[in-house]
Amino acid sequence: MIEVQDLKKEYKIAKKSAGIAGSLKHLIMPKYETLEAVKGISFHINEGESVAFLGANGAGKSTTIKMLTGIMKPSAGNIRVMGRDPFANRIENARKTGVVFGQKTQLWWDIPVVESFNLLKNIYALSEEQYVRNMERFSAILGLNDFLSQPARKLSLGQRVRADLAASLLHEPPVLFLDEPTIGVDVTAKQKIYAFLKEVNQEKKTTILLTSHDMKDLESLCHRLIILERGKILFDDSIEKLFDRYDGGMTLEQIIIELFEHGTDAVSYVEEQEI
Numbered sequence: 001m002i003e004v005q006d007l008k009k010e011y012k013i014a015k016k017s018a019g020i021a022g023s024l025k026h027l028i029m030p031k032y033e034t035l036e037a038v039k040g041i042s043f044h045i046n047e048g049e050s051v052a053f054l055g056a057n058g059a060g061k062s063t064t065i066k067m068l069t070g071i072m073k074p075s076a077g078n079i080r081v082m083g084r085d086p087f088a089n090r091i092e093n094a095r096k097t098g099v100v101f102g103q104k105t106q107l108w109w110d111i112p113v114v115e116s117f118n119l120l121k122n123i124y125a126l127s128e129e130q131y132v133r134n135m136e137r138f139s140a141i142l143g144l145n146d147f148l149s150q151p152a153r154k155l156s157l158g159q160r161v162r163a164d165l166a167a168s169l170l171h172e173p174p175v176l177f178l179d180e181p182t183i184g185v186d187v188t189a190k191q192k193i194y195a196f197l198k199e200v201n202q203e204k205k206t207t208i209l210l211t212s213h214d215m216k217d218l219e220s221l222c223h224r225l226i227i228l229e230r231g232k233i234l235f236d237d238s239i240e241k242l243f244d245r246y247d248g249g250m251t252l253e254q255i256i257i258e259l260f261e262h263g264t265d266a267v268s269y270v271e272e273q274e275i
């Protein structure tokens with residue numbers, strides 16, 4: 001379903017000294033340095049899997065998701081999503097995938113949310129029946145009715161994220177990429193969202209890859225974790241395996257904090273214990 005091989009992304013970043021003098025110097029003699037945000041990662045995700053993509057700030061999660069969704073071109077490596085290169089087949093890829101970037105809305109900023117949904121209905125050529133059925137379901141679970149008539153720019157963060165989530169699912173895509181889909185969402189709504197995503201995952205075998213810093217709720221939805229550390233994969237296996245390795249009543253959050261703190265040492269320590 002999703003195949004990633006030796007994926008790399010380098011960003012060219014401006015190197016300038018502080019202050020106006022630094023900026024002027026940069027104008028005359030620009031200097032750049034390369035930042036390797038993703039350093040050659042490989043993984044496979046099968047149909048129907050729900051995978052959490054974790055890592056500290058700046059680990060490369062959003063960069064990877066941007067490449068998987070075809071928004072950004074990799075510096076090197078190969079990606080196949082349902083057999084297609086997402087960057088070369090951006091339009092077809094968009095039809096088959098749903099995407100949420102919690103940090104940035106995909107909805108039209110100035111028009112009522114319901115009009116955005118109508119536009120999406122036309123873009124994806126959904127039947128009236130499919131549209132109504134999905135809107136009813138999403139409204140009930142995500143509480144959309146309270147703010148459907150408001151433009152996206154007037155919504156609170158949590159409301160906007162809920163609207164974005166509904167928009168990403170309207171065309172019932174087989175693959176969902178969710179980058180911090182519950183950012184700013186209150187506790188009750190968060191639980192509903194995870195339960196709803198689980199339903200979507202189980203009913204339709206929708207493949208889900210999501211990033212979140214919210215470890216408490218992940219366990220209910222995801223069976224597998226891919227943990228990134230500074231652009232490299234630190235761990236890729238089932239949550240169950242992770243628990244097996246760290247027996248001693250630690251919570252998932254505690255285990256992951258341990259992994260972040262001790263990096264790859266923690267993993268090899270864990271593996272040694274297994275022998």
Ligand SMILES: Nc1ncnc2c1ncn2[C@@H]1O[C@H](COP(=O)(O)OP(=O)(O)OP(=O)(O)O)[C@@H](O)[C@H]1O
Nearest residue numbers: 011013035037055056057058059060061062063064
């Ligand atoms: N457009 C860009 N230009 C230059 N550098 C970038 C750009 N986008 C991201 N980076 C850098 O690449 C690295 C990885 O960023 P990325 O956004 O992928 O991290 P992340 O794992 O999603 O972090 P977070 O948990 O904070 O969302 C960071 O060091 C970031 O500063």
Ligand SMILES: [Mg+2]
Nearest residue numbers: 061062063179
């Ligand atoms: Mg990010």
